[in-house]
Amino acid sequence: MTSPTSSSWPDWLPIREELADLKPYGAPQLSGVTALNTNENPFPVPSAVVVQMLEALPNVLENLNRYPDRDANALREELASYINKSTQCNFTTANIWAANGSNEILQTLMLACGGRGALGFTPSYSVHPLIAKATGTKWYAEERGQEFAINVVEAVAQITRDKPGLTFITTPNNPTGTATSFADLEKFAAAARDINGLLIVDEAYAEFSTERSATGLIANYPNVVVVRTMSKAFAFAGARVGYAIADARIIDAMLVTRLPYHLSSSTQALALVALANADALLAEVAALIAERVRVASELTKLGFEVSPSSANFLLFSGFNCGSQSAWETLVSAGVLVRDVGLAGFLRVTIGLPAQNDQFLTAIASLRP
Ligand SMILES: Cc1ncc(COP(=O)(O)O)c(C=O)c1O
Incomplete structure (x- = not known):
């Protein structure tokens, strides 16, 4: 598929003017290579859990003539109990x-x-500004400082000055891996509260981090929303399940803009089985963290600079050519990593040990 530009859309297509130059988001999906580019969990769903999922399906299939539970009540109950426990x-x-x-x-x-x-703090998850654009939300960007940390004083000043309805903090941050401390999150929550704004803490990679979750702020700061996913630590990306944890009044507001019956019966049923087997699905998180530490140390030994990461990926720099050319060299060696658009940096997802070794062998040719 070719990428559109404002001049390549046909005249008869009434695409919104502000979207005309945008490209669809997405990392390359190449076959025949080791995919270390989308921060998935490389461990497949354990077969005992697959069996339980199959057992859950007949009931779902026989009832496909009916809409799913519009409010996903059973799933939300189990998500609440998972988050309370963790x-x-x-x-x-x-x-x-x-x-x-x-x-x-x-x-x-x-x-x-x-x-x-x-408002968001860059570099961060590029889908935040993309969704802002698609929803007609004005986007304010503030740059992260030294070692990709957020400068708290400047960030609070910006929240106070621009008064955004939503302030986004991603922790651990994608693509840098940087974690924001609970103490700093509280300062952002207070600044957002003082301007009647929400603090959205995107915790997609929380299970890989030792920092305290922002869920602990919600009781005192009802303007805090924590966003989580089952796509990463839970090894459940293909099922597409994410969730928000927030004050009930914020959830009520979200119900206004959700599409009716948005979450299919099969998704709800499979997610319920996944949550009942949370320990099995999360079992490899410790192994992935150990691999992250090993790969970071090997990269450092090779002479690369590695950003400290609390997630299941590493951002590194120091290769002897540009990011695009380094990316191509790795693809030729059968390893797909992510060029996140930061000059001089690439991001690699932690895979299985053999995949990580394949990456380390390939990247050695690009050492500084
Ligand atoms: C920070 C962050 N938030 C959200 C997502 C979206 O995850 P999903 O839609 O699979 O739940 C991702 C995916 O890479 C991410 O990195």
């Missing part, structure tokens, strides 16, 4: 919303509450 909180179904991946959660939030614009 973060020592006390949420109920009323505090949870679930959707087709956390991207849909982000879109629902921007549609509902993006009227005064949204």
Whole structure:
């Protein structure tokens, strides 16, 4: 598929003017290579869990003539109990919303509450500004500082000055891996509260981090929304399940902009089985963290600079050519990593040990 530009759309197509220069988001999906480019969990769903999923399906299939539970009540109840168990909180179904991946959660939030614009700290997850554009939400960007940390004083000043309805913090941050401390998140929550704004904490990679979750702020700061996904640590990306944890009044606002019956019966049923087997699905998180530490150390030994990461990927720099050329060399060696558009950097997802070794062998030819 060719990428559109404003001049290549046909005259008769009434595409929105502000979208005419945008390209569809997406990392290359190449076959025959080791894919270390989309921060998935490389471990397949354990076969015992697959068997339970198959057992759940006949009931779903026989009832496909009916719409799914529009409010995904059973799933939200189980998500609440997972999050309560893992973060020592006390949420109920009323505090949870679930959707087709956390991207849909982000879109629902921007549609509902993006009227005064949204602020983010770059480099960060590039889909945030993309959804802003698609939903007509003004986007404010502030650059991260030294080692990709957010400068708290400047960030609070910007929140106070621009008064965005939504302030986005991704922690651990994609693509840098940087974690933001609970103490700093509280400062952002207070600044956002003081301007009647929401603080959206995108915790897609939280299970790989030792930092305290922002869910612990919600009781005192009802303007905090935590966004989570089952796509990463849970090894469930193909099922498309993301969720929000927030004050019930924010969830009510999101219901206004969600599409009716958005989450299919099969997605809900499979996610329920996944949550009942959370320990099995999350079992490899420790192994991935150990591999992250090993790969970071090997990259450093080779002479590369590696950003400290609390996620399942590493951002590194120092190769002896440009990012695009380094990316191509790795593809030729059968390894697909991510060029995140940061000059001089590439991002690699932590895979299985053999895949990581394949990456390390290939990248050695590009050492500084
Ligand atoms: C920071 C962050 N948020 C959200 C997402 C979206 O995940 P999903 O829509 O699969 O839940 C991603 C995916 O890479 C991400 O990196």
